Amino acid sequence: MIRLSNDTLNDLPESIARPGYDRTSLAPGIVHIGLGNFHRAHQAWYLHRLMQRGLNHDWAIIGAGVRPYDAAQRKKLRRQDCLSTLIKLDPSGASAEVIGAMIDYVPVEEGNAALIRRMADPAIRIVSLTVTEGGYYINPTAKRFDVAHPDILHDTANPDRPRTVFGAMVAALRSRRDQGIGPFTGLSCDNLQGNGAALRQTLVSLARETDPNLAEWIDSNCTFPNSMVDCIVPATGPNEIALARNLGIDDRVPVTHEGFRQWVIEDDFCSGRPDWELVGATFSDRVHDYEAMKIRILNAGHQIIANPGEILSIETISDCMAQPLIRALFCKVQCEEILPHVKPVPNVAKEDYLDMVRRRFSDTAIGDTTRRVAFEGSARHTGFVLPILRDGLRTGTSVEGLALVEAFWARMCWGRREDGSVIEPNDPYWDILMEAAQAARENPRAWLEQRQFYGDLVEAPRFVNAFERWLNRIWSDGCEATLQAYTAA
Secondary structure: OEEOOHHHHHHOOOOOEOOOOOHHHOOEEEEEEOOOHHHHHOHHHHHHHHHHOOOOOOOEEEEEOOOOOHHHHHHHHHHOOOOEEEEEOOOOOOEEEEEOOEEEEOOOOOOOHHHHHHHHOOOOOEEEEOOOOOOOOEOOOOOOEOOOOHHHHHHHHOOOOOOOHHHHHHHHHHHHHHHOOOOOEEEEOOOOOOHHHHHHHHHHHHHHHHOHHHHHHHHHHOOOOOEEEEOOOOOOOHHHHHHHHHOOEEOOOOEEEOOOOEEEEOOOOOOOOOOHHHHOOEEOOOHHHHHHHHHHHHHHHHHHHHHHHHHOOOOEHHHHHHOHHHHHHHHHHHHHHHHHHOOOEOOEOHHHHHHHHHHHHHOOOOOOEHHHHHOOHHHHHHHHHHHHHHHHHHHOOOOHHHHHHHHHHHHHOOOEOOOOOEOOOOOOOHHHHHHHHHHHOOOOHHHHOOHHHHHHHHHOHHHHHHHHHHHHHHHHHOHHHHHHHHHHO
């Protein structure tokens, strides 16, 4: 068993690829905040591939986080010199490579002084983020920055000791402006439509609360390219650590991933960028269309199957797709209610993209858990599902299936599966959602009256009537009988 580190790279089994470049010669160019599995399997992998070609060695990644739990991740990664084992999952067998594009991890501390200093360093030209879809402090229905959120109130009162990622970015940009260093590019890599625009809105709005001139400077000088990212990356647990060990590597935080990756980015970088297009990234001025296709078919598709899967105690996404009624639900909602609202993109037919997503979800080698996919439904339903539902209401297409999807979410948030087992809290707003779900058992409309998620949809009779009918049927007949009724229609 080889403990992963710089000193042991040459001792790894020959079958495992590893950095062919001198990691001691790398210089930082990127700070990435929210350094979890997805970043290492996706953005860090693209950069690693460039470095393997002898390119972009001045763009190495510095990891960062602002929450207390990030400290544990930092400790584990620094123990192995910030190296990561990526394990590609495939029905024919797993294969692994060690990537080394990340060279350090900023201390996680109250006030984020170390992070601010690092982002203020002139060498840093990109600050990228994966902080989840709901992490931008933007009200999902009003689309406005939430100036009254306790975290934002703290950062407004303490701009030099911020609590949030965005407060730290604003503080670093203030320092760069004052020192004449110049701006950096803010690159969101979250599954959020218009993620670059959302990041701009959050930073400029937060800066405006304390320094309107700084807000104007950020808006005028920084760039925030929109991007679309795609790769299924399960959470790491004992099974994944054991898989790495079976390959001969002692890695405390290995990453498993599917073989598919996609990254589409607007080419709008104010201080330069790596040559990602040389290793498969696509630069396009049609990011929104790529993004909409992926978010509506893949991300909304995940929500279609994960909630009934949780209710029926189905552990993985591939097992959900193997359940005939859930698979039929996925196919019917996609074909009848989602595809009509998806624009084509160059060289990709939307029907072909749906077929590819169906195959990816069905891949038994991935082992992506239903619980992970169902996490933070308050952000994922509002960001992925409800915009399609609004399109259906506006254009007159069916919303029966999407109403059923929302009814399954409400049923899941009741907190118990049909076998009686407890669904542990799985959303930042879990207590609020559970209270509404319990009220909705007697009065389905109580769920839709959560205007922070549904806005004026509670005033749309076609949707409300369908939702009430489906939720009542789930409670009276059960999940499988309801699925049967919908898919047989």
